[in-house]
Amino acid sequence: MNYRHAFHAGNFADVFKHSVLLALLDALVAKDKPLCYFDTHAGRGRYALDEIEAGKTGEWRDGIGRLFDGRDIPAPLHRYVEAIRACNPEGALRIYPGSPLLAAQALRPKDRLVLCELQEGEAVALQALFRDDPRAQVHARDGYMALNALFPPAERRGPVLIDPPFEEQEGEFATIEAALRRAHARWPNGTYAAWYPIKSRRTVAPFHRHMSGGPFENVLAAELLVRPDDSPLRLNGCGMLIANPPWKLDATLARLLPALRDMLAQSTGASESLCWLRGE
Ligand SMILES: C[S@@+](CC[C@H](N)C(=O)[O-])C[C@H]1O[C@@H](n2cnc3c(N)ncnc32)[C@H](O)[C@@H]1O
Numbered sequence: 001m002n003y004r005h006a007f008h009a010g011n012f013a014d015v016f017k018h019s020v021l022l023a024l025l026d027a028l029v030a031k032d033k034p035l036c037y038f039d040t041h042a043g044r045g046r047y048a049l050d051e052i053e054a055g056k057t058g059e060w061r062d063g064i065g066r067l068f069d070g071r072d073i074p075a076p077l078h079r080y081v082e083a084i085r086a087c088n089p090e091g092a093l094r095i096y097p098g099s100p101l102l103a104a105q106a107l108r109p110k111d112r113l114v115l116c117e118l119q120e121g122e123a124v125a126l127q128a129l130f131r132d133d134p135r136a137q138v139h140a141r142d143g144y145m146a147l148n149a150l151f152p153p154a155e156r157r158g159p160v161l162i163d164p165p166f167e168e169q170e171g172e173f174a175t176i177e178a179a180l181r182r183a184h185a186r187w188p189n190g191t192y193a194a195w196y197p198i199k200s201r202r203t204v205a206p207f208h209r210h211m212s213g214g215p216f217e218n219v220l221a222a223e224l225l226v227r228p229d230d231s232p233l234r235l236n237g238c239g240m241l242i243a244n245p246p247w248k249l250d251a252t253l254a255r256l257l258p259a260l261r262d263m264l265a266q267s268t269g270a271s272e273s274l275c276w277l278r279g280e
Contacts, residue, residue, distance in 0.1 A: 001119060003165035009047035010060030010096035012264045013238045015067065016224045017163065017195050018102055019080035019256055020240045024159055024193055025106040026079070027246035034110040036153035038160040040143025040179075042115040043098045044125035046087070050094055060096060062226075066263055068093040074259035076252075099161055100126065104133060111135060111158075114150060116143035144179045152187035162194040172196075173207040180243065184215040191244045192216070198237040200229045207241070208277050216243035218279030222253050224260050228269035241277070250274065 008014065028035055047053075049060050067073060067081050068088075083105055087097045097105075100115045107113065113136040117123040123140035130136040139146055147160070162179065166172045176194050183192060198204055211219050225237030242249070257272035264270070 001165070001167065003167055004053060005043045005098070005122075005165075006047050006051065006053035007057045008059050009054055009098070010049060010064040011057075012059075012063045012224075012226050012266075013195075013197070013235065014096070015063045015080070015264060016238055016260055017240065018083075018097075018099065019077060019260065020222055020253065021099060021161060021193065022080055022083060022102060022106055023252045023256060024191070024242065024246065024249060025103060027249045027252065028157070028159060028191065029106065029108060029111070030246075031157075033157055034112070034155050035107070035158035036112045036114060036155045037103045037107060037158055038147070038150075038153075039100050039103065039113070039115045039163070040147060040160065041163045041165070042100045042117045042122075042126055042138075042143075044117070044122040045098045045100045045115075045129040047096045047098065048094060049096055054096075062266065063264070064093065064096060070263075074262065076255040076259040077263065099163060100136070101129065103161075104130070104136065107135070109135070112153070112155070113137070114146070114153070115139065116141055116146045118142055144175065147179060147183050148186070151183060152190065156187075156189065159191040159193060162192065166197050170203050173204075177207065177210050180211070181215055184243075188215070189244060191242070191246060194241045196239050196241065197235050198223065198225060198229060198239055199235060200232050204239065211241060211243070212277040214278075216278065218245060219243050219277040220245045220250055220253075220280075221273075221275055221277050222257060223273045224257060224264065225269070225271045226264050227267040250276070250280070
């Protein structure tokens with residue numbers, strides 16, 4: 001496994017993923033009952049943007065770099081930008097939080113976090129980051145397998161973020177589908193959010209088609225293209241498939257996605273979409 005998220009932390013795909021994740025978590029914590037957050041591919045939890053990896057690609061400049069210091073941030077993005085600012089209390093942008101850290105901020109003392117990361121170095125860093133947080137369990141193991149072993153959680157409420165590195169390219173879609181089917185068999189009422197890259201929309205169509213055929217009754221797909229998908233070797237956009245989304249999340253995302261497109265577009269052909277693949 002070669003993937004290191006530090007090269008990509010804070011890029012447009014992270015901004016999309018993490019702003020959608022916060023919208024999802026906020027909708028879930030609006031209900032009083034405790035929940036359990038699962039992160040199958042958690043990463044190291046926080047990334048220094050002035051270190052070699054992030055500096056080499058500079059991807060964050062067209063992501064969080066466009067938002068952090070901005071004055072005219074559209075209202076739907078305020079929540080996300082404030083969460084990133086909270087990780088940079090000295091004012092300058094230096095730290096980009098990963099999904100576990102953002103989730104930990106958004107959750108309450110009564111909630112739990114189960115964080116899986118397969119790469120040893122990343123898992124050790126994640127364990128160190130959460131050492132003093134009694135809500136969090138860090139597992140240095142395969143996140144897909146953990147879903148089988150740990151489901152359903154005692155709380156019977158909560159979101160599962162599935163955010164693999166897609167090193168297997170299109171093959172990863174089949175792996176996600178299989179994981180979602182197994183997860184549904186054990187915990188049909190969980191909320192599942194699976195991130196995916198979009199090089200060409202054509203390659204995403206089978207995934208949408210399969211998920212529109214079951215097993216979940218309600219499936220929403222949110223997507224952002226920062227440029228048209230006519231350059232098949234580039235990451236032109238990304239999406240989040242959400243099974244069992246909380247009530248009214250679609251309305252929140254309908255406001256968030258155009259704001260993301262406006263702020264993150266890399267060409268005039270940028271676009272966003274939100275559609276129910278099944279249900280509603
Ligand atoms: C895209 S990054 C995760 C980023 C993180 N979710 C975030 O938003 O900050 C994918 C991570 O998955 C890890 N990984 C790859 N295969 C895995 C597996 N089968 N189980 C758990 N982690 C895995 C990689 O080491 C990498 O850190």
